[in-house]
Amino acid sequence: MKAILTDVTKCIGCSECVSACKVINHLPPDKPREWQKNDGLSARNWTSVLNNDKFNVRKQCRHCIEPACVTACPVGALNKSGIGAVVYDSNKCLGCRYCMMACPYGIPRYDWELAVPYIRKCILCYDNLKSGKITQPACTKGCPTGATIYGERNDLLNIARLRIKQEPDKYLDLIYGEKEVGGTNVLYITSKDCSLDFLFYYNNRIEKDVKLLGQPDFNEPYPQLSKFAMNSVPIAFVGMGAVMTGIYWVINRRKKIEKENKGIEDGED
Amino acid sequence: MERINRFKFVLWCILGIASAVAITRLIFGLGATTNLTDNTPWGFWIGFDVMGGVALAAGGFVIAAFNYIFGKKKFQPIARAAILTAFLGYLAVVIGLLFDLGLPWNIWHMVIFWNPHSPLFEVGWCVMLYLAVLFLEFMPVILERFPNLNILAKLHHTLNKIRIPLVVLGIMLSTLHQSSLGSLFLTMPYRLHPLWWSPIIPLIFLVSAICLGLMMVIVESMTSSYLYKKEYETHILDKLSKIASFMLLFYMILRFSDIIIRGAAPFLFVSGWGTYLFWFELIVSIFVPLIIFIIPAIRKNTTILYIGAITGVMGIVFNRLNVGGLTHLNNLSGIGTFYFPSWMEISVSLGVVSLAMLLFFYFIENYKVWDNKPIDLDSGHTAVPKFNTNYVYLGTTKVTNRIKFTFAFVFAFGLAFAAISGEKVYGEGFHKTPVTKAKGGDTLVIDGNRDNYGVQFKHKFHSDSLHITCVTCHHLNKPKDKNTQCFECHNDMYLTGDAFRHDWHTSAQGANLDCFKCHKQGNSKGKEYLHNMKSVTDSCTNCHNDLIPANSKTRLLKTYKTVSYSDAMHNLCIGCHDSLIKSDVVLKARKPDLALCSNCHIKSQPYRKDKIIFEGVQKNKWVVLPGRIK
Numbered sequence: 001m002k003a004i005l006t007d008v009t010k011c012i013g014c015s016e017c018v019s020a021c022k023v024i025n026h027l028p029p030d031k032p033r034e035w036q037k038n039d040g041l042s043a044r045n046w047t048s049v050l051n052n053d054k055f056n057v058r059k060q061c062r063h064c065i066e067p068a069c070v071t072a073c074p075v076g077a078l079n080k081s082g083i084g085a086v087v088y089d090s091n092k093c094l095g096c097r098y099c100m101m102a103c104p105y106g107i108p109r110y111d112w113e114l115a116v117p118y119i120r121k122c123i124l125c126y127d128n129l130k131s132g133k134i135t136q137p138a139c140t141k142g143c144p145t146g147a148t149i150y151g152e153r154n155d156l157l158n159i160a161r162l163r164i165k166q167e168p169d170k171y172l173d174l175i176y177g178e179k180e181v182g183g184t185n186v187l188y189i190t191s192k193d194c195s196l197d198f199l200f201y202y203n204n205r206i207e208k209d210v211k212l213l214g215q216p217d218f219n220e221p222y223p224q225l226s227k228f229a230m231n232s233v234p235i236a237f238v239g240m241g242a243v244m245t246g247i248y249w250v251i252n253r254r255k256k257i258e259k260e261n262k263g264i265e266d267g268e269d
Numbered sequence: 270m271e272r273i274n275r276f277k278f279v280l281w282c283i284l285g286i287a288s289a290v291a292i293t294r295l296i297f298g299l300g301a302t303t304n305l306t307d308n309t310p311w312g313f314w315i316g317f318d319v320m321g322g323v324a325l326a327a328g329g330f331v332i333a334a335f336n337y338i339f340g341k342k343k344f345q346p347i348a349r350a351a352i353l354t355a356f357l358g359y360l361a362v363v364i365g366l367l368f369d370l371g372l373p374w375n376i377w378h379m380v381i382f383w384n385p386h387s388p389l390f391e392v393g394w395c396v397m398l399y400l401a402v403l404f405l406e407f408m409p410v411i412l413e414r415f416p417n418l419n420i421l422a423k424l425h426h427t428l429n430k431i432r433i434p435l436v437v438l439g440i441m442l443s444t445l446h447q448s449s450l451g452s453l454f455l456t457m458p459y460r461l462h463p464l465w466w467s468p469i470i471p472l473i474f475l476v477s478a479i480c481l482g483l484m485m486v487i488v489e490s491m492t493s494s495y496l497y498k499k500e501y502e503t504h505i506l507d508k509l510s511k512i513a514s515f516m517l518l519f520y521m522i523l524r525f526s527d528i529i530i531r532g533a534a535p536f537l538f539v540s541g542w543g544t545y546l547f548w549f550e551l552i553v554s555i556f557v558p559l560i561i562f563i564i565p566a567i568r569k570n571t572t573i574l575y576i577g578a579i580t581g582v583m584g585i586v587f588n589r590l591n592v593g594g595l596t597h598l599n600n601l602s603g604i605g606t607f608y609f610p611s612w613m614e615i616s617v618s619l620g621v622v623s624l625a626m627l628l629f630f631y632f633i634e635n636y637k638v639w640d641n642k643p644i645d646l647d648s649g650h651t652a653v654p655k656f657n658t659n660y661v662y663l664g665t666t667k668v669t670n671r672i673k674f675t676f677a678f679v680f681a682f683g684l685a686f687a688a689i690s691g692e693k694v695y696g697e698g699f700h701k702t703p704v705t706k707a708k709g710g711d712t713l714v715i716d717g718n719r720d721n722y723g724v725q726f727k728h729k730f731h732s733d734s735l736h737i738t739c740v741t742c743h744h745l746n747k748p749k750d751k752n753t754q755c756f757e758c759h760n761d762m763y764l765t766g767d768a769f770r771h772d773w774h775t776s777a778q779g780a781n782l783d784c785f786k787c788h789k790q791g792n793s794k795g796k797e798y799l800h801n802m803k804s805v806t807d808s809c810t811n812c813h814n815d816l817i818p819a820n821s822k823t824r825l826l827k828t829y830k831t832v833s834y835s836d837a838m839h840n841l842c843i844g845c846h847d848s849l850i851k852s853d854v855v856l857k858a859r860k861p862d863l864a865l866c867s868n869c870h871i872k873s874q875p876y877r878k879d880k881i882i883f884e885g886v887q888k889n890k891w892v893v894l895p896g897r898i899k
Contacts, residue, residue, distance in 0.1 A: 041307075042307065068456050071384075071386045071387060071456070072387055072388075072389065072456060073384055073387060073389075074379055074384055074387045074389040074390035074393055075375075075378045075379055075382040075383075075384060075390070076382050076383065076384040077382075092375075092378055092382050093371075093372060093375065094370055094371070094372050094373075094375040094376055094378050094379070095370045095371020095372040095373070095375070096369075096370055096371075096389060097310040097311060097371065098387070098389050098453070100307070100310040101310055101311055101457060101460065102456045102457060104459070106307075106308070109307050110299075110307060110310060110371070111298075111371075112298065112299050112300030112305065112306075112307075113298055113300040113301070114298050114300075115295065115296060115297060115298045116371075116372065117298060117299065117371040117372070118371070118372075201459045201460060206462070206463065206536070206541075206543070206598065210532065212463055212531045212532050212533050213530060213531040213532055214467065214468035214531055215458050215463075215466075215531075216458055222456050223386065223456070225455045225456050225458065226388055226452050226455040226456050227386075229388065229448075229449070229452040229455055229471055230385075230386060230388060230391070230452065233391060233445060233449070236444060236445060236448075237441050237444075237445055240440060240441045240444045240445075241437055241438075241440075241441045244334070244338055244437045244440050244441070245437055247338055247339065248337075248338045248433060248437070251338070251339060251340045252340070255340060
């Protein structure tokens, strides 16, 4: 499975990845609108570079190994492709926006200003890679410092581990995306003083220090959350039918017997 | 009959408003009509129309279960009305959903493209099937009216035969999708407030839907009785409210035990928007109706019973709104935008409800939904049309009503169209984008490559290291001004402005100048020019000597039109940096490239202008500010 590794310490914030993404996907220019989040992502910006005084962090779709959006989509417009990208089929989509709600990273965006809107997000340059037009996504190709690189997921994990091992003082001993929500195909390593928790919805929670019963673990894949409910659907369906039929049969029989008894009594009279 | 007609008049008005908004929604998209954002993609239309609507229609399966399965024949008189309410409710859900879906014409895709893992897929299928079941359950009422048509009579007979299986199927489907609406939110544990998100949210949804269904039947029965001046079905209402009180009690215990067992109890008592919403919801949806329903002495009073039922109905619909959008953490914790429905969203929802109500009244008036038909609506239809000076009669009552309703619809439709703000509909390009004074001073964000990516322009660094004075770039000063800022003349980001106030110069209160003070007839390049031609008009500098500072690069002032701010910035930069690239023949030959940052910043190759995508989109230039980590 292919993946992207972004090294936050190497990024200089030049936004070349953003530019390259726009070129290859033919995205029109953007204008900040009220419906956009404050993270630079929009239907016309599929990746963005967030920066504070010291660090630059590239934000994009994480291409989860078990994506919540793919499970959520009622018509299967979102799919997990063989190379690891989560891709979108606009011909199937009906615009319910459940994927936007379900995504643990809040990535999918919508063409709010159009009368025929579609879901928009990074697709890891899937169509161009497949047609052989390019050998790696435009963003990693455009990166001048090698801060974001493309390759096999296992290779990238090894590279990340190696870098952390070589410079343990510099790097935070954590590969973002290795286990998070069951693993993602976009991995991050970062410096010690720059936590990337803010990319994850988990960080939005009110209860910062306690974990409530039933709430999922940091590493639990999101599709698992609704699995139990979905698996119990056929049982509930058949069970409810059986119970209702049973009750009807019992009550009907009781009434019949009552009637017969009455009839016998009437006959005797 | 005035009551019902007045009510219908209001409904037609709402329908008119909703139609105007609905057309706007279909033509201009969701962004123009709703307050939805990337942050809160679901809002009022999902919370109220879909989740609230499905729950409101739960009365159908609850009453059907009591009537046909449990053999409580007491509910027979309201069974048909309850099933009709459910059928129209689901119809309203589907119509409401059509407006919320981005691509409503693809709604049937669920039939052929399957993703059985999705809770929404299951909800969709259940709603489709249940709508069909409800239609078949209600069909006999329509078929009754045609006893002489052989085929229809046969169909009627068949439908009556399979009634019990239909009812059982309806209950099965309802149980599933009422709970699955809750399952939708299982995958959003950190989006929903911990007081609402729960692993047993499907069960909570099912129980609250049954409560709501019972209360909705009370509301529906009492409202229609009131409107048609019919006697209240007191003994049924009493029975219903008693069952509803048990269900509400169970719902309350379920809700609180869930919160306490999960360990979310501390959130009940912290101050915050989420907590307030929770307590308000609980008071409205549980406490008020529970107190009213559980005490027989109170619930005997029809007015109080009605208040209790309608409060409970609104309370549980409010619960659906809370789950559907209002209590999402990005809404509460101030991350991103705050969502509150726009008037257009609310009016479409109300319009869909009005449509369902009007259909309900139509069926009540024309079919045998009740045991007794309402008093003949057209009691005045034998009246001869007459005309006198005080009153205008438009024929029969029926005709008058028709005209009244048409008027209400058309008038409301027009008003609503007028009220929709064009700015929001047309979005970009039509309105001005005023430029304000640059704040900070030492670092500005400019669109150096005109490719819509902002670049941080270190203003202070440039002015210090290049050893130039302010006026080298800031070419002009307004008359009698020393340091005029760029934005004062280039006051729009994209549009050309006007720095010269002709009116002021000519008016008596202003400069009070004679026309020929500036407009002079004369010769230029061997041609004679009239005084109204621009080429011979005097320059501003003739009077305003101090307009251009002595050391400015700008020597000549020909026009008083100011270019847009973004153009001005670039052109003036070229002017300033012209001397730096004079030696480079290639750069000088290609004038359009002069504005590139990379002319000076040779090392940063990424800053190149890409013509492929940005050709022809020069009108909507904007600086994209990179978001900041909080």
